Amino acid sequence: MAGDRFDLLITGAHLATMTxxxxxxxxxxxxxxxxxxRIAWAGPQAALSRDxxxxxxxxxxxxxxxxxxxxxxxxxxxxxxxAHEFAARLEGATxxxxxxxGGGINATVRATRAATDDxxxxxxxxxxxxxxxxxxxxxxxxxxxxxxxxxxxxxLRTARRVGAETGVDVRTxxxxxxxxxxxxxxxxDDYIDLVCREMVPAAARDGLADAVDAFCETIGxxxxxxxxxxxxxxxxxxRVKLHADQLADTGGxxxxxxFDALSADHLEYASEAGIAAxxxxxxxxxxxxxxxxxxxxxxxxxxxxxxxRGVRMAVATDCNPGTSPVTSLLLMxxxxxxxxRLTPAEAIAGATVHAARAxxxxxxxxxxxxxxxxxxxxxIAEPAELAYRIGANPCAGIVRGGNVxxxxxx
Ligand code: DI6
Ligand code: FE
Numbered sequence: 001m002a003g004d005r006f007d008l009l010i011t012g013a014h015l016a017t018m019t020x021x022x023x024x025x026x027x028x029x030x031x032x033x034x035x036x037x038r039i040a041w042a043g044p045q046a047a048l049s050r051d052x053x054x055x056x057x058x059x060x061x062x063x064x065x066x067x068x069x070x071x072x073x074x075x076x077x078x079x080x081x082x083a084h085e086f087a088a089r090l091e092g093a094t095x096x097x098x099x100x101x102g103g104g105i106n107a108t109v110r111a112t113r114a115a116t117d118d119x120x121x122x123x124x125x126x127x128x129x130x131x132x133x134x135x136x137x138x139x140x141x142x143x144x145x146x147x148x149x150x151x152x153x154x155x156l157r158t159a160r161r162v163g164a165e166t167g168v169d170v171r172t173x174x175x176x177x178x179x180x181x182x183x184x185x186x187x188x189d190d191y192i193d194l195v196c197r198e199m200v201p202a203a204a205r206d207g208l209a210d211a212v213d214a215f216c217e218t219i220g221x222x223x224x225x226x227x228x229x230x231x232x233x234x235x236x237x238x239r240v241k242l243h244a245d246q247l248a249d250t251g252g253x254x255x256x257x258x259f260d261a262l263s264a265d266h267l268e269y270a271s272e273a274g275i276a277a278x279x280x281x282x283x284x285x286x287x288x289x290x291x292x293x294x295x296x297x298x299x300x301x302x303x304x305x306x307x308x309r310g311v312r313m314a315v316a317t318d319c320n321p322g323t324s325p326v327t328s329l330l331l332m333x334x335x336x337x338x339x340x341r342l343t344p345a346e347a348i349a350g351a352t353v354h355a356a357r358a359x360x361x362x363x364x365x366x367x368x369x370x371x372x373x374x375x376x377x378x379x380i381a382e383p384a385e386l387a388y389r390i391g392a393n394p395c396a397g398i399v400r401g402g403n404v405x406x407x408x409x410x
Contacts, residue, residue: 006033006040006054007402008373013060015042016383017367018067018353023345024383025366032065034373037402042367058407060377063396066348066386067365068137068374070355071329073241073265073286073316075175076127077159078145079120080111082321086294095247095295095323096219105145105179108321112145117158125162127319128170130327135376135395138169140316140359142213144178147191149198152176156208167400169374171359173241174203177214177221177229192225196232204236211262211360213241216252223255230259239360245270246291257281263314263358267301268292275302279309284358286314287342287350289335290324300340313342314358315350333387344384375399377407 010032017025031045033054085098085107098104112120131139141159146152156172163170176199177192184191203209212233216226220243230240239262244252246266253274256264264270264278265286278285285306292300306313315336318324326332333347342350356365364372377397380386385394398405 004040004052006035006052007056008034008404009052009054009057010065011045011057011059012062013065013377014062015367016064016066016348017042018349019366019368023343024348026383030065032367032375034399034402037373039367039369039371039373041369058404059410060397061408061410063408064378064380064383065367066135066376066378066383067352067367067371068376068398068400069135069329069351070359070365071131071136071139071316071319071351072263072314072355072358073288073318074139075142075144075318075320076139076327077120077124077141077143077155077162078108078112078321079115079123080108080321081325082107085322099179099219104322106182108145109147109179109181112155113151117154120154120158121161121165124158125165127327128162128166128168131317131319131329132166132168132398133395134328134330134393135378135398136168136329137374137376137398137400138171138356138359138361138364139163140171140173142173142175144175144215147176147179147181148183149194149202152199153202153206153208156203160208167405169400171210171361172208173211173213174200174209174238175213175215176200177226179215179220188221188225192221192228196228200229200232200236200238204238209238211239211241213243215243216250216255217243217246218248218250223251226252226255234259241265241358245274249274253278257283262360265316266291268297268299270302272302272305275305275309275311278306279311284312284314284354286316286358287336287340288316288318288324289332289339290326291318292339293335294323294325303340303342312354312357313346313350314354315342315347316355330386330393331390334390337387344387347387348383373399373402
């Protein structure tokens with residue numbers, strides 16, 4: 001390192017590198033150097049050579065530095081809201097009752113289709129900005145509220161647009177198999193034909209989707225229909241993810257594993273065999289405590305089985321207007337610990353390194369050489385504090401791709 005010149009040197013930071021065996025890969029009194037938008041060096045400040053040179057040096061003032069957070073499961077591009085359904089559920093209506101009565105996902109489809117491009121972006125941008133304010137530097141956004149070819153593509157385009165407008169690196173997922181749209185009522189298989197024949201190829205051809213997802217549930221699509229969507233994804237060179245086993249065990253986890261999915265998400269009712277299949281495939285389990293909480297689900301996901309089998313667990317907001325109207329990933333860390341019994345270190349790994357893997361990204365999620373220099377700086381005394389607080393935002397600084405977006409005054 002002697003004689004090296006860096007673009008940016010951050011000193012006086014405790015590092016949660018999220019590497020190595022120790023919880024959070026902690027390096028106290030650390031420093032981190034950036035060159036060309038990537039981390040060039042991270043380690044104890046005392047190990048920095050005396051003649052190190054940097055174009056710019058920032059002092060972290062003893063705060064904690066983590067990788068920029070990754071929200072790996074959101075549906076944040078939509079119009080309208082479903083507060084009245086929240087009220088109806090409190091009166092005893094179930095999520096399934098509401099969907100059958102024309103509400104639920106299709107209510108948001110109507111509002112989203114009716115919005116202009118600018119209205120859709122304007123409704124969605126603050127949700128992404130709220131995530132960004134908590135140190136999220138990468139977010140996944142799904143379609144699924146268009147449910148027609150052009151409407152789905154527009155949602156993906158809007159996701160990319162709000163990403164560019166807020167500076168968050170957005171990964172898009174085509175979730176055309178989210179619900180049966182009104183034009184196809186009673187003809188789910190015909191709709192899946194359209195998804196496979198037209199929507200998946202169009203999204204792949206236009207480079208608008210990084211992955212394909214499906215809602216495989218008793219109130220969504222069957223495993224057979226999901227299988228057809230996944231085969232189309234594979235034929236078009238796209239990786240898959242799956243909404244699996246949220247409300248019942250439909251064998252979703254095993255199906256995701258069979259298609260080498262990047263992630264299987266929810267998993268409250270996943271079986272032991274399903275978890276074993278995820279472990280074998282290396283598929284990430286994405287835990288979504290916001291939906292679990294909002295639906296007042298009785299059964300938490302089998303976290304102990306996942307841990308025992310070494311399945312990587314991510315934590316995400318599932319930001320959507322129906323079952324998880326959540327724009328705080330930090331709150332999800334807290335709920336993942338309180339409701340699902342993750343350790344704080346597991347929860348933080350779930351919103352950094354494992355969340356990146358759930359998106360197929362291995363260039364971020366840790367503070368290690370060659371990783372993208374996406375960083376969050378925190379006013380906390382120890383990493384567990386990120387999961388401990390409820391409704392606080394201790395984010396004090398943000399660096400994205402080596403660019404300093406926000407930094408505290410000295
Ligand atoms: N993700 C989803 O896609 C559905 N549940 C979930 O966790 C619900 C989306 C909605 O109701 O709009
Ligand atoms: Fe979801």
